Amino acid sequence: MDARFWHERWQRGEIGFHKSRANPLLVRWWPQLGLPSGSAVCVPLCGKSLDLLWLRDHGHSVTGIELSRSALEDFAQENQLALHWRREESFDVAEGQGLQLFAGDFFAVQPEHIEQVAAVYDRAALIALPPDMRARYVTHMLTILPASWQMLLVTLDYPQAERPGPPFSVPDAEVRALFAGCEVTQLDDQDVLKDHALFRQQGMTQLRERVYHIIRTPAA
């Protein structure tokens, strides 16, 4: 899953992962984090997700990171946002209206880009990556985030042999192994196969969507 794969998907409009409203699991579970209003939130691999706006509208300053600059341009245009672009190191950054959107590679993000961040929202980011990249993604996250943070993580779990990713299956045991040393609480676990006709056509027999609250403290 290299950069070209994702750029081509955006160019061709093959973005079935994009939803036309805020994710109901974000709406349902975000309050669980109990974050003070004004806390900074990071959304890695954000695409043009409307979850960015939901988080901003719920009092957060939001930093998104997305490989595709055109996805971020679409996001600004489709939501009538007046964002100003500037260059910062290897990123083009769009800023304004409570949002800071980095166009570039998540693996190039440095601690100073997200130093105030109190929480991370991951929907379709971890599960967009193949196994070796998932480990790199979490390791990089642990390296760049401040000492204390929380995360709301949404995963899918299905028999991986039944279809290739993305989205990839990330079973419960893998989540716990990736975030070893953090406090990991499963908040939700639903059978969602009925909602995914294409996956059923592709031969998928089971599909579970899970939500995790992950907490990292300096002592952990």
Ligand SMILES: C[S@@+](CC[C@H](N)C(=O)[O-])C[C@H]1O[C@@H](n2cnc3c(N)ncnc32)[C@H](O)[C@@H]1O
């Ligand atoms: C499955 S999509 C999910 C987008 C968004 N989270 C959502 O819920 O709609 C994964 C996104 O990650 C982006 N991406 C993939 N690898 C990346 C990387 N290394 N750095 C930044 N973005 C990346 C892709 O361009 C794509 O928009």
